[in-house]
Amino acid sequence: MQQIDRQPKTFRYQDSASEAFRSAKLAVKSLSKEYTSQGKVTSVFDNINLHIQPRELVCLVGASGCGKSTLLNIIAGLLPPTRGEVLVDQICVTGRPGSDRGMVFQGYTLYPWLTVAQNVAFGLSLRKLPKAVQRERVFHFLEVVGLTQFADAYPKALSGGMKQRVAIARAIANEPAILLMDEPFGALDAQTKEQLQQFLLRLWEQTHVTILMITHDVEEAIYLSQRMYVMQAHPGRIARDMTIDLPTERALDIKLSPEFVDIKRQVLQALRE
Numbered sequence: 001m002q003q004i005d006r007q008p009k010t011f012r013y014q015d016s017a018s019e020a021f022r023s024a025k026l027a028v029k030s031l032s033k034e035y036t037s038q039g040k041v042t043s044v045f046d047n048i049n050l051h052i053q054p055r056e057l058v059c060l061v062g063a064s065g066c067g068k069s070t071l072l073n074i075i076a077g078l079l080p081p082t083r084g085e086v087l088v089d090q091i092c093v094t095g096r097p098g099s100d101r102g103m104v105f106q107g108y109t110l111y112p113w114l115t116v117a118q119n120v121a122f123g124l125s126l127r128k129l130p131k132a133v134q135r136e137r138v139f140h141f142l143e144v145v146g147l148t149q150f151a152d153a154y155p156k157a158l159s160g161g162m163k164q165r166v167a168i169a170r171a172i173a174n175e176p177a178i179l180l181m182d183e184p185f186g187a188l189d190a191q192t193k194e195q196l197q198q199f200l201l202r203l204w205e206q207t208h209v210t211i212l213m214i215t216h217d218v219e220e221a222i223y224l225s226q227r228m229y230v231m232q233a234h235p236g237r238i239a240r241d242m243t244i245d246l247p248t249e250r251a252l253d254i255k256l257s258p259e260f261v262d263i264k265r266q267v268l269q270a271l272r273e
């Protein structure tokens with residue numbers, strides 16, 4: 001009987017001159033970050049290469065301290081790299097997050113003095129879009145995240161999961177080239193976290209926004225990703241680039257399937273190596 005190959009396609013080496021890097025929405029090339037303290041240089045990560053294709057949802061998973069947040073902050077433009085470059089649509093990123101890179105963080109980052117609708121409109125008003133366009137876009141994205149009836153509420157009246165949905169609406173209302181998410185569901189209880197994972201998959205299918213999300217939750221990364229990067233520590237480096245061969249439509253109980261468990265075993269092994 002013919003053996004079915006269930007191994008995810010994995011690559012140990014990323015050649016940053018390859019076609020995948022040329023067609024990428026986001027390309028990270030030969031990126032290194034070092035800190036110098038009292039004359040001693042410490043490397044956080046070295047020679048990171050990764051690419052995210054248009055409309056991909058990619059998670060980067062790694063143990064605590066491997067440099068995930070540092071990497072995402074450099075991609076966002078919040079930190080300078082020591083060496084290497086970050087390109088969005090083949091243009092080198094130099095400054096703070098602009099409309100090309102939307103950010104969603106773990107902590108709730110809504111402005112408490114603004115209503116939900118005003119929070120979502122925040123980036124649009126900075127860009128001085130006409131008021132009617134702002135209003136139309138705000139209500140469109142509130143509908144997308146299912147919070148239209150909370151438009152006039154203040155953040156303190158919302159649950160943690162609802163706050164993160166507003167933060168996501170605020171980020172995608174700016175129509176960024178790529179949405180960068182730093183452990184966005186890390187502060188939520190297990191049940192709300194799973195609801196938001198399902199929500200994010202539906203949102204991605206609906207909007208096809210390109211997403212790079214970092215997490216230390218292996219199950220979350222596998223459940224959400226079309227492809228995922230596994231990062232190792234000391235110094236941080238990309239150990240695996242894995243295509244996740246699961247159906248695009250994913251119910252939560254897919255986490256119990258043999259295919260899912262097999263991928264999880266491989267990721268955990270890569271993290272332990």
Ligand SMILES: Nc1ncnc2c1ncn2[C@@H]1O[C@H](COP(=O)(O)OP(=O)(O)OP(=O)(O)O)[C@@H](O)[C@H]1O
Pocket residue numbers: 035044062063064065066067068069070071216
């Ligand atoms: N300003 C800094 N100066 C010196 N070292 C730093 C600085 N910022 C981060 N580091 C170090 O860089 C390493 C990576 O930190 P980072 O927060 O990026 O890891 P992480 O993978 O996101 O961890 P976690 O999942 O726990 O958030 C850590 O060892 C940290 O101590």
